[in-house]
Amino acid sequence: MTTQQRDTVDQILRSVPFDMGGEVDDQRPLFADLISAVPLPDDVHTEHAVLGEVPVVTITLDRVTPTGTILYFHGGGYAFGSAALSAGLASELARRAGARAVSVDYALAPERPYPAAVQDAVAAYKALLDDGVAADDIVFAGESSGGGLALAAILEILSTGLPRPAAAYVASPWVDLTTTGESMTTKADDDPSLTAHGLRRRARDYGTDHDLVDGRISPVFADLVDFPALLIQVGGNEILLDDATRLATRAASAGVPVTLEVTPDVPHVFVGFAGMLDEADEALNAAGRFLRANLARTPG
Template sequence: MTRSQLDAVSDLLLNSPLDLGGDVATMRRVFEEVLGAGPLPGDVRTRKTDLGGVPAVEVRAGGTAAAAGTLLYFHGGAYAIGSAAAGVGLASEIARRTAATALSVDYRLAPEHPFPAAVDDALAAYRTLLARGTPADSIAVTGESAGGGLALALLLAIRDTGLPQPSSASVLSPWTDLTQSGGTMATRADADPALTRRALETRAADYLAGADPRTPLASPLHADLRGLPPLLIQAGGREILLDDALRLAARAAHADVPVTLRIFPEAPHVFQGFAPLVDEAAEALDQIAAFVTGHLRPSTCSAQGA
């Protein structure tokens, strides 16, 4: 692990043309260009699929053996930017380490489709997996940034509709509080190379479209978390969303939810996407893989991405 690697990634993010609070159409193009700049590793195989009317990308990586479970993956982009295809790079890194089939979900985006459209799509995708015969305990849910918040919202919706919970959920730098009330919004403002309060406030307004920002399915930090499956929460020490992760872990623990929290000092937002460049990113992905495989039921694991 080296501080210089993290500094290099932070400099890259600081000088990126991506501004999450900028014009939506422009930033969507920039987001796809930035995340699609490099080729995928040769062992990554993708195909478009459909989960109950919700588009998705099926991702497999590594060997050709039968998949050990299903990873339901939600990309970031502040609920207004990003795509299932843009999430393939990070999803494939987890898929390779777990031997699972990843399904990167193309949930609808704001402002065209405000809350709760993304939650509805996530729940529809999960229902479809169950309807196809995929056992709930062979499914692991993962999301990064806004996708982490969406993953948590999905767990709440699953609980409230009486469906069986997945085996676990891993959330990376999750955006869990759309009120932006965390203390690190101020204390990490100068350190965070990727996010600003202004950008998050802009995108939260687009997503909420007048809804209360404390609504649990929009801001899972404000939810009753009882009954959720085991959670893994990772965040970087440089990001303004650090308090979203810290407070989420505390609330989960108080709700008797098994929770593992890991903070990587000096790491920026969703640093896990830089595994080829940063030792800490590879370490974080290895932790996610161990957590996911440790909770999947081997006897019921199956590939259900069609």
């Protein structure tokens, strides 16, 4: 059954017209159509708000008493997506973690390139702290470029002396904008949704004239000492596989409590196919357990 599920997901991704490397004005509505194809469950509620002058969407679920807050960062190559579009995946993570999610509408390139997104991420986190939410009750999460942004924001937080969040979870993270991972080539035929060419265009738009080896842009090159506990999940069929494996090695060498989970024969951000793909539900269940275990306090 799971082989059939994987084949179906692969065919869906290969049939969509979205092109990560295309013109942003043309591709943004296509990306939105792709991400919003499945409606939110009836028990998921979203509310638009502002944190530190940054737009966010707060995501809560019926019959879930939150034990903490997931500060969530959507994917889309730093050029596509939004906080509202990410509510589906963010809510599934919140459901399993027993938490609320706050998805950040960070600045997108090319209109607002690096460091605007990192600044927005840190501003939203600082506003949560200022609102009285304890750092131990906040975990960071994100998929693809949102995973890279979550890690870059934590690096900035550590450098400024703010208390670090309790943990971080990243799914299929894009953490090397130099696109030098070996899987960029070895997994090119297996990956149904990403190309190295497309990622390189988005990296140029985001990084502009900055050095892409800068750890705030490409966290795989950063010093990860003092990072919180980290869970990395990645699919075996994606060109970003080596981003994830090298990140895990880098984190482990810095003494970070890190877990890497590689799921064979599944694509980029496979966790977004919960309900269609058994491996997605299994991975999200594991992510939920990880986040729940790292949230320090419980109600009452």
